[in-house]
Amino acid sequence: MLTLGIESSCDETAAAVVHGDRDVRSSIVATQHELHVPYAGVVPEIASRRHLECITPVIDEALRTAGVTFDDLNAIAVGHAPGLIGSLLIGVSAAKALAWSLDVPLMGVHHLLAHLHAPALDNEPIQYPAIGLLASGGHTTLTLQHEPMHATVLGQTIDDAVGEAFDKAGTLLGAGYPGGPAIERLAQRGREDAIRLPIARIRGDSLDFSFAGLKTALLYAARGTPVGRGREARFPRDVDSLSDDMRADLAASFQWTAVQSLIRQVDAAMEQHEAQSLIGGGGVLCNTRLRQELEQLAQRHQVDLRIAAPKYCVDNAAMIAGLGHIACAQGHHSDLTLQARARLNLDAQGC
Amino acid sequence: MKSWHLPHVDATRELGRCIASQLRPGDIVAIDGDLGAGKTTLVRALAECMGADPKEIGSPSFGLVHEYALGQVGRIIHLDAYRLSGPEDLLPLGWSEWMLERDCIVVIEWARRVDPLPSQLPAVRISMWHVAQGRDVEVCWADDQRGAGMPPPASGESP
Numbered sequence: 001m002l003t004l005g006i007e008s009s010c011d012e013t014a015a016a017v018v019h020g021d022r023d024v025r026s027s028i029v030a031t032q033h034e035l036h037v038p039y040a041g042v043v044p045e046i047a048s049r050r051h052l053e054c055i056t057p058v059i060d061e062a063l064r065t066a067g068v069t070f071d072d073l074n075a076i077a078v079g080h081a082p083g084l085i086g087s088l089l090i091g092v093s094a095a096k097a098l099a100w101s102l103d104v105p106l107m108g109v110h111h112l113l114a115h116l117h118a119p120a121l122d123n124e125p126i127q128y129p130a131i132g133l134l135a136s137g138g139h140t141t142l143t144l145q146h147e148p149m150h151a152t153v154l155g156q157t158i159d160d161a162v163g164e165a166f167d168k169a170g171t172l173l174g175a176g177y178p179g180g181p182a183i184e185r186l187a188q189r190g191r192e193d194a195i196r197l198p199i200a201r202i203r204g205d206s207l208d209f210s211f212a213g214l215k216t217a218l219l220y221a222a223r224g225t226p227v228g229r230g231r232e233a234r235f236p237r238d239v240d241s242l243s244d245d246m247r248a249d250l251a252a253s254f255q256w257t258a259v260q261s262l263i264r265q266v267d268a269a270m271e272q273h274e275a276q277s278l279i280g281g282g283g284v285l286c287n288t289r290l291r292q293e294l295e296q297l298a299q300r301h302q303v304d305l306r307i308a309a310p311k312y313c314v315d316n317a318a319m320i321a322g323l324g325h326i327a328c329a330q331g332h333h334s335d336l337t338l339q340a341r342a343r344l345n346l347d348a349q350g351c
Numbered sequence: 352m353k354s355w356h357l358p359h360v361d362a363t364r365e366l367g368r369c370i371a372s373q374l375r376p377g378d379i380v381a382i383d384g385d386l387g388a389g390k391t392t393l394v395r396a397l398a399e400c401m402g403a404d405p406k407e408i409g410s411p412s413f414g415l416v417h418e419y420a421l422g423q424v425g426r427i428i429h430l431d432a433y434r435l436s437g438p439e440d441l442l443p444l445g446w447s448e449w450m451l452e453r454d455c456i457v458v459i460e461w462a463r464r465v466d467p468l469p470s471q472l473p474a475v476r477i478s479m480w481h482v483a484q485g486r487d488v489e490v491c492w493a494d495d496q497r498g499a500g501m502p503p504p505a506s507g508e509s510p
Binding site: 219 | 386395407409412415478480482
């Protein structure tokens, strides 16, 4: 059973051929990072135009690398939600056209659920129940899963996503974009305990996250307490005036605090729920410090730690194809009325 | 124009609710202020007060546009213009539709990035600044009557 997966929810145009739900035959990702660097973020109109240019060559490349042709495909899976609507539409339209012309089943896959399946790619099946941490530029979500197709949301960010906090910290410290790798590089030379930054405390036993306060605390630590009032208010210093050591200390302290904010809630979730595995997916899971802390946590709770390989942490189509295969095998499929949706609750439906 | 000092985050939230009390469908709310000045906190309180589902409300920095349904009628379009390069960038996001349907309240963070707006002036402009111990804010309503009718935030202090 070969499934072609298509992913275009944000700034990566991706296609992959997967045999069954885990055996990746090809996974091609055309990234647009460089196009968006001047804006320190993804610009939707630029992104969707670029998807349109890339989608056909990327699909061709996925087939060629896998050594198959269109006629060998048994199903088409596409990430249809959530994401930037103009970007999603390109992938969804391509998937529909292919499914219709090849007369094979079409499956719309929830992008976040696919990230939680990513650790199984090129690897052993995930043992359920599992606690999942999904951390990226647009999402910070804690889940409980009893099977790959359904997830219950235990907590999510009430303001900024953790990846967004890294991006904003990167901009604030003049470290560059994307902020995740930039902050991690800068942090290597810094001391994690140099500056005390706040870990958000959410009321009650909530498993939600908050990163807005951390971002503001970093701003004040970097630029000092503002002077003056109203329109005339100014920060006493610019980031440019900080020494390299100071910037490295700020980056290391920020990274430590962001990681601890995640770990604290994952730990609480594992206290509250029985699980055999701890799953990690999304771009922020590329962060080495976070991976180290998750390893310790998993050991302490004696669960199987399953973090996606870095190439499957970031947006890719292999995770879409793999989960799409599971959905099809369970008898689900979408029809040609499948819609791209900018937002779709993880709880609302399986795929 | 009115100015306040907001000594803590609850005062920012109060201001959000005070502004919400004067808004009606078709309005545009333009907000400016640096990173961490409290723009998203203000919008969250405003949107919750008008009936948006708190679980739906979040920072639109990544997705650029969020949309919150308001009870039976109307919706809030919550936009982050930080990465837009001018007013023309609003058009592909759905600007004309929001303006034509008249059931939306469009709230724009980093509004100066898209100034002047393509077709309509904001009903209210809000500017926020980091100051020692809190934030300073200016609120300027296009319509004086609405400005006069807006209750002051309870913990807001004279600047």
